[in-house]
Amino acid sequence: MTSSSSSSTYFDIFLSSAEDTGKGLASHLYRSLYLRGIPTYLRDAKLEERPSSSLVYDARKYIQGSKFAVVVVSQSYPTSVWCLEELQILLNFHDQGRLYVLPIFYEVSFSDIRSQTGAVAEPFRKLGETYPDKVQAWRIALIKLTDIPGLDLHHLSEVDVVLNRVLLYKSEAIYPRETKGVGLLGLDRHMKALYQLLDLKNSTEEVRLIGIWGPGGVGKTTLARFAYDDLYNNFHTHVFVDKAENIYYQDLEKPRSEETLTSGGGIRSVSTGMIKSTVGHRKGLLVIDCVDNLEQLKAVAEILSWCGSGSRVILITQDKNLLTQFGVQHVYEVKSLRYDDALQLFSQSAFERQNPPTSFESLSLRAVQVASFLPLTLTILGSSLRNKNEEEWEKELQKLEGDRENTIMEIMKKSYTREDENDQIPSFILP
Structure with missing residues (x-):
């Protein structure tokens, strides 16, 4: 399975995982990417038997030739010396803006990884005793990793959630995003007003609902997308739904039907269960566009109950009355350009x-x-x-x-x- 035997060091995707996921989530994702013709690197667990200096060289070689890294964090990830060494290299490239990193917390508590508590506490403590000169750097790396927006997964069947996210990146639907250009012209004053309503600095506990309304084509979605691109790093998770009508109800405990994919990798419909697994009571930024009836707002009400403290949910609509009926207190009208x-x-x-x-x-x-x-x-x-x-x-x-x-x-x-x-x-x- 591993791509490490290839003479080329160029891969679109670099998969980092511990041995226990090498035969599960990571290998499933690797096969899915391979079938779509996306060059992906996944290290064989047996390579950890080689000298660490050789492994570090290999990791750096393959990481620097990649555009995107998926870090599958399982319970054993923070107890693998190689994974922790690899993580430091990944984060270094990420900090330089040379690599986008997507953390996947698979069957493990996000807070346990961040603070090395719970199920990972004792194994990590023993690892620190063996490598006292490295344990502090590893702690910092794990904290930095949890600061990057990621996904919480609990079932192998949810691999499609990760796959769709990677496909969106591959099709350049998300990265790189334009942060400047004609789309922003004349919207500076709108963004300033929107940020005042979002009130990120002074309102850290509440889940705040914000409405953006105005006629079609006035720039509501453009405004929301620029705000989304600018602010998502302030949140643990983030979701942008282009059409509220495409949200449908589904219980996570029941078998999950496959989301409908476009040829470019985007998702045409998404279940409330999928959003719930993404949000997971964490601090999140959610944008829901094209809200046009109260039935859609019922799904929004359910989504709000899953948001953690400090979350922000932005609704975009042409109908101000919908926002009023839903009780949205923070509303901004986007008017035509001067x-x-x-x-x-x-x-x-x-x-x-x-x-x-x-x-x-x-x-x-x-x-x-x-x-x-x-x-x-x-x-x-x-x-x-x-x-x-x-x-x-x-x-x-x-x-x-x-x-x-x-x-x-x-x-x-x-x-x-x-x-x-x-x-x-x-x-x-x-x-």
Whole structure:
């Protein structure tokens, strides 16, 4: 199974696990990735018989050629000298921003690993007696690992949860994420207001519910995604559900049906049980987009009961009344862009510059009016007009000018049709 015999040191995924998971979760995940053609490294347990200096060299060689590391933490992980040595190398690359690390706490308590208590206390203490010069560095590494958002798994059948998360990364649906660009233009003031509602510094105990509302295409999801990307490291776990309608009820104790995958690796539907296993009463950041009826909010109410102290749950909707009926006290309205921001956003999309060329100024002003100052429609319309001449612009704008609502729908179709054909937009982003 191991990829260590390969002459190449390049792997997309580096799997780190103790011997007991080498024949279980890690090997199952390895096979699933292999069948999807994703180069993955998994060390054979028998390699631990080699000199430690040779093992460290191998680990560094394979880790530095990888993009992503999955650390399967079982009860025996913190008692394996090799795993702990390997972990320090992984975290060093992670701290340098050269590797993304996903911890999986498999059939072991998150708090036990962090503080070396419970079932791992005595074995770790004995290990420390054997390696007194290394035990402190290992303690620090385990604490740092638990600071990284990860997953809690209790059953081997849940390997698909990990697989889907890795596939999302592989398809670049999550990493790397753009943190700057035209999507943020004009939203700085919105983000400042949203952060005040999130109140991360002064409200550490409560589970706070925040609502974001406004018309379609105004930038609600863009605002939430940038906040999500910026803040998720402050939480133990994080989840982004693109469509509230795709959340369905399922008891974790019952057999779990497979989630529906897109060709790009995203999940089209997700069970409440899956979210429960991800959140696990830990401090989490949850974003649920496209909330449009009270029935969906019933699922949200159940999810809230699983959130740990300090969690933040953001609901995104076009209907302010839904937030009022659900009792959301912290609500922010996203309004259309101001004129100068709208023109700049459109110009960047149409001409890849901050201001339109002189010959296109009047046409650009008309286009901004046609798009009703909405960021998404401005971006789509600008992209559709890029590299076209003035005559083509005039023809397109004349066709769109008229009924505002139908115009926006027509512009949006240019994007949605393309998305449906590619089927690459995930509706559930795992931590």
